[in-house]
Amino acid sequence: MIREDLRGRMRSLARAGREASRAMARAGGARKDAVLFEAARLLDERRKNIMEANDRDLSAARDAGMDSAKLDRLALTPAVIDSMIAACREVAGQDDPVGAIESMTKRPNGLMVGRMRVPLGVVCMIYESRPNVTIDAAILCLKAGNAVILRGGSEAFHSNQALGKVLRDALVSQGLPADVAQVLNTTEREAVSHLLKLDDYIDVVIPRGGEGLIRAVVEQATMPVLKHYKGVxxxxxxxxxxxxxxxxxxxxxxxxxxxxxxxxxxxxxxxxxxxxxxxxxxxxxxxxxxxxxxxxxxxxxxxxxxxxxxxxxxxxxxxxxxxxxxxxxxxxxxxxxxxxxxxxxxxxxxxxxxxxxxxxxxxxxxxxxxxxxxxxxxxxxxLGLGAEIGISTSKLHAYGPMGARELTSTKFVVLGEGQVRN
Amino acid sequence: MIREDLRGRMRSLARAGREASRAMARAGGARKDAVLFEAARLLDERRKNIMEANDRDLSAARDAGMDSAKLDRLALTPAVIDSMIAACREVAGQDDPVGAIESMTKRPNGLMVGRMRVPLGVVCMIYESRPNVTIDAAILCLKAGNAVILRGGSEAFHSNQALGKVLRDALVSQGLPADVAQVLNTTEREAVSHLLKLDDYIDVVIPRGGEGLIRAVVEQATMPVLKHYKGVxxxxxxxxxxxxxxxxxxxxxxxxxxxxxxxxxxxxxxxxxxxxxxxxxxxxxxxxxxxxxxxxxxxxxxxxxxxxxxxxxxxxxxxxxxxxxxxxxxxxxxxxxxxxxxxxxxxxxxxxxxxxxxxxxxxxxxxxxxxxxxxxxxxxxxLGLGAEIGISTSKLHAYGPMGARELTSTKFVVLGEGQVRN
CATH class of the missing domain: 3.40.309.10 (Aldehyde Dehydrogenase; Chain A, domain 2)
Structure with a gap:
């Protein structure tokens, strides 16, 4: 019964992401950038609140005996908050990848054929301890016109909730649905297994973390996975x-x-x-x-x-x-x-x-x-792509660093004057 | 014991595809086109042999009570063989997508950065009754420098074996490994389940057929799937x-x-x-x-x-x-x-x-x-892409018709003069 509930909750969440992605796909570049600037402002304004949430995670982790290297990655210090603020502003300053039409060519029958850059739709990020990924990854997804579902490590739960609230408030301030950015509010492991089957609603999943995490995602996901195993x-x-x-x-x-x-x-x-x-x-x-x-x-x-x-x-x-x-x-x-x-x-x-x-x-x-x-x-x-969400080491869709452009696709656009096919 | 054997055989086959893909990735455009012209010549030369193999499939299908629409799709008539020959020549006439470097730009430190088009590696095609897909799909994979593993419907087994032999003989005639093109020589259903877990060796799987087939592939595959559900x-x-x-x-x-x-x-x-x-x-x-x-x-x-x-x-x-x-x-x-x-x-x-x-x-x-x-x-x-292997209705990697170019990826190439990172 409880399991069924969790599956239903994940389905509702993913569907809400899909709905919200439509509004986000239509949002112009200026509005998306305004969201990013507002997120930067809120991160600055809410430093105290964010660090308090992070302190709850840190003390629980300390009590659980987490080693100092991991505690280090978990900590949202003033410098880490500064770097998230800087990332918001940097990404806001990049060109909007969405809507550009590449190389419009003319076919023998007079049809004009081009490729228009479009958002992927709904991106699901699954990542481990660093809570700053919540901001760094989400803002690239938003810049590319996507909705994003974020599932960080359970040890960063409170930090991620606070950062997710920044994103949602920034979206709403610009008249966009809060559900463009959703941070899972459960630490149940099975929540991820349910999400990874919802390919009707989620277009791609990006795991960031150790090989075990990535392997588990690849094995369960029915949607495409953009992955980065290791660098030798x-x-x-x-x-x-x-x-x-x-x-x-x-x-x-x-x-x-x-x-x-x-x-x-x-x-x-x-x-x-x-x-x-x-x-x-x-x-x-x-x-x-x-x-x-x-x-x-x-x-x-x-x-x-x-x-x-x-x-x-x-x-x-x-x-x-x-x-x-x-x-x-x-x-x-x-x-x-x-x-x-x-x-x-x-x-x-x-x-x-x-x-x-x-x-x-x-x-x-x-x-x-x-x-x-x-x-x-x-x-x-x-390499000149700006901020990245990871480095893909498999060849499908993206190979190498993935910036906002790699979080888009292209569709064919055809402009005619009544042409039909013979 | 038998199951273990089948898994082992699929692993060997996929590994052989990976090995062969290396030689294919290095093959120049002229050599790949020579393979395609030789395949065209062999298809013409072996018409009788191909139609005999197809007759074995057709009579077994008739005995099994296959309906006439399906028998029609299964039949390799002279006209269908002509169309496969024409396809080989058409694809040979297209530009080689591999090796082109797109937009080399110069970074502030003097590094030249571009994207070089490279093959995907090993493509696995899983398809239903039409045996001409064995040629039409394989030649696009070869043009793009990939190795291909082909698994057609069991009702077209003998036809596919004969067509596979054409591809392998054409490859060997140009000094390339036969295993660049492998047609499964088993009709056991579980063979596909094993293949779909071999993401170490297979880069992408492309199912062509009904929604049931595609859904089954998506659910089992641990590698990316390029799919085309339906057109409404x-x-x-x-x-x-x-x-x-x-x-x-x-x-x-x-x-x-x-x-x-x-x-x-x-x-x-x-x-x-x-x-x-x-x-x-x-x-x-x-x-x-x-x-x-x-x-x-x-x-x-x-x-x-x-x-x-x-x-x-x-x-x-x-x-x-x-x-x-x-x-x-x-x-x-x-x-x-x-x-x-x-x-x-x-x-x-x-x-x-x-x-x-x-x-x-x-x-x-x-x-x-x-x-x-x-x-x-x-x-x-x-739309000007030439022959296609299907139309992708999901946005990752390719969205819309997939030609030879969509069977490639790009890697970053960086030309320096001793630059290091500060």
């Missing part, structure tokens, strides 16, 4: 590469922010440069605290910070100052290693050879391929 | 519309080919033109054999060929010379009807008013919106 990024240093440049790129990839998905996890080095390059890697990255997991050929060249790689070190996302290193006989071997162990996230080559640069661009299979640049550039802001 | 297409005749034009468009939509998904199913007429327009509809479409399912306001205007619409006639795909007709008080009511009963396939308006034309374009939610043109134009060939 490689840098291949080619024969004849500029080794100063290669060192600079390897250092940036591994050390600048080792915990993120576009950080470098594995260095592949052509055998002809291994002897000259790897001792410099050992010195430069070693001084920054990097440990190495080395193949037998690279091990003697990497000094005391290295130990032999175990099989599971290939294809591993270390999320730390650890780098796998392998000497390869040629580019075929480098590409084969990437095909076997890469995660379709980011792959980079350092080379002076034009033909090999072009071949690597074509053949390495990842959402971003870099020639003579750091893997760390795989990011919506760095 | 409306034409709204606005106040002040050119009624000659409206009649012409309605006639074409309903009568030219009533069994297809872009045929007209429901006519919405503004009340101010109902009295002058509907008797002409009754006369013109009535003479072509159309029956009407009419709302109370339109019933007296449609003559003896009309009966009152039942609730289930709204949103119904008649697939026959039957047309639902409803008088509406204004465009809001027309758009509300479409929102309630449309299928996101095709919607049309006939109007002289620019503002209402533009509003209809924006607000009607379908993969193609036509102003003063027939719904029948929602077709890859008519």
């Amino acid at each position: 990024c490689h840098l291949y240093v080619d024969a004849g590469a500029d080794l100063d440049q290669a060192l600079h790129i390897a250092m940036n990839g591994k050390c600048q922010r080792p915990g993120v998905c576009n950080a470098l996890e594995c260095l592949l080095v052509h055998e002809s440069v291994a002897r000259s390059f790897l001792p410099r890697v050992a010195e430069g990255l070693g001084a920054a605290g990097v440990e190495f997991r080395a193949c037998p050929a690279s091990l003697p060249l990497l000094g005391s910070g290295a130990r032999e790689a175990a099989p599971e070190d290939w294809g591993h996302e270390f999320h730390a100052l650890v780098l796998a290193v392998r000497v390869v006989s040629d580019m075929d071997a480098a590409l084969a290693h990437i095909a076997a162990y890469g995660s379709n996230h980011t792959e980079a080559i350092c080379t002076r050879d034009h033909a090999r640069a072009m071949r690597f661009l074509r053949e390495a299979d990842a959402s971003m391929i870099a020639v003579n640049a750091s893997t760390r550039f795989n990011d919506g802001g760095q | 297409c409306h034409l709204y005749v606005d106040a002040g519309a050119d009624l000659d034009q409206a009649l012409h468009i309605a006639m074409n939509g309903k009568c030219q080919r009533p069994g297809v998904c872009n045929a007209l199913e429901c006519l919405l007429v503004h009340e101010s033109v109902a009295r002058s327009f509907l008797p002409r509809v009754a006369e013109g479409l009535g003479a072509a054999g159309v029956e009407f399912r009419a709302c109370p306001a339109s019933l007296p205007l449609l003559g003896s060929g009309a009966r009152e619409a039942a609730p289930e006639d709204w949103g119904h795909e008649f697939h026959a010379l039957v047309l639902a007709v409803r008088v509406v008080s204004d465009m809001d009511a027309a758009l509300a009807h479409i929102a309630a009963y449309g299928s996101n396939h095709t919607e049309a308006i006939c109007t002289r008013d620019h503002a209402r034309a533009m509003r209809f374009l924006r607000e009607a939610d379908a993969s193609m919106i036509a102003v003063n043109a027939s719904t029948r134009f929602n077709d890859g060939g008519q």
Whole structure:
């Protein structure tokens, strides 16, 4: 009986999202931006209220023995609130993706045919501890003219309710339905299972979190899933590469922010440069605290910070100052290693050879391929998309960083003067 | 034990598809086109063999009591073989979508950033009786650089095996792996259930057939599904519309080919033109054999060929010379009807008013919106895409007709000169 109720509640909620999405799809860019500016204003005005809600979550989490790294991610500090406010304003400043008509062409019968950008409809976000995702993800959905259903971690329940109220009040202030943004007001796990079957009302689900969460969503969802599993990024240093440049790129990839998905996890080095390059890697990255997991050929060249790689070190996302290193006989071997162990996230080559640069661009299979640049550039802001909702590592719909444009689709528009088909 | 075997066999097959997809992704346009021309040549050379295989299927189907419409769809007549040959040559003549780089832009740090079109990888097609889909769908997948796994109806088993052999021999003749095209050599139903869980190897599944088939695929698949449920297409005749034009468009939509998904199913007429327009509809479409399912306001205007619409006639795909007709008080009511009963396939308006034309374009939610043109134009060939693999009525990845380009994705390519992230 209770289960049936929960299913019914989720169905009502999803249907309300679908209804509200129609009004949102019709809202002009100026009105959507006004919602975002109002959300920014309310976030500022309600700092105290938001931090109180967050304190309730934090103290419950502390009582439950949450570790300090997780508590850190859960905390809505003044700086995190500032960053949410800045995100609202930044997204408001972007062009409205909706309604643009791309490349109107004329068919032989005089029909004008183009593609008009339209919202996806209803986006469901399922995410883990960071409550700021509630704002950062929702505002991109809204900018793209979608309704959004948000389900954060149960440990952030009160924080997410407070942030959801900001979004709803901002929508209503501009004459839009509050249900354009809905934060689930239950922490029951089964609520998600019910939502994931409602493909009549929900167009896409975007999970953000660990592999377990994403896998569970993929297995249950009957609607499309935009997912980002992990980033196992490689840098291949080619024969004849500029080794100063290669060192600079390897250092940036591994050390600048080792915990993120576009950080470098594995260095592949052509055998002809291994002897000259790897001792410099050992010195430069070693001084920054990097440990190495080395193949037998690279091990003697990497000094005391290295130990032999175990099989599971290939294809591993270390999320730390650890780098796998392998000497390869040629580019075929480098590409084969990437095909076997890469995660379709980011792959980079350092080379002076034009033909090999072009071949690597074509053949390495990842959402971003870099020639003579750091893997760390795989990011919506760095690539010119503005804020992002995640990085898709599967190829359907979006591959790579997803900004507001990736939360839209296109429909065909046909302008005629009475044409019919023969 | 046997079940385990089937699962293992499907896993091996899907993995072989993934392996083969790598070689196919690297194949240049000229080589892919040579495969298609060779397939055309083999189809012609093996007509006798193909028709013999088809005869085995046809006689088994006859013995099983299959009705004549289905037998018709199952038959590989010389004309159907001609059309498959023509399709191979037509698709070979299209531009190669793979490898093109769209809009390379320069970032402030000098990085050049573009999007390169890449194959999806492995496409799985699941379809019902027409065996020509084996060729028509596969060649689009191959053109786009993908490997394809084909599972047709069990009633077309021998036909599909013969056509699959054509594809494999054509691939091998150009030095490509046969496993780029695999036709399942089992009719066990569970084989599909196993395939639909292999998202490590299969990037997308495209079901073609009845709603039951599509629903079953959507429920089981852990990879994205590109689907086309049904086409419930409306034409709204606005106040002040050119009624000659409206009649012409309605006639074409309903009568030219009533069994297809872009045929007209429901006519919405503004009340101010109902009295002058509907008797002409009754006369013109009535003479072509159309029956009407009419709302109370339109019933007296449609003559003896009309009966009152039942609730289930709204949103119904008649697939026959039957047309639902409803008088509406204004465009809001027309758009509300479409929102309630449309299928996101095709919607049309006939109007002289620019503002209402533009509003209809924006607000009607379908993969193609036509102003003063027939719904029948929602077709890859008519819209300039070339051959199509289906018409997507969901918005993720593709919305509307799907040609070779819709069987690709884009990855980011970044060309640097040693840039790193600050």
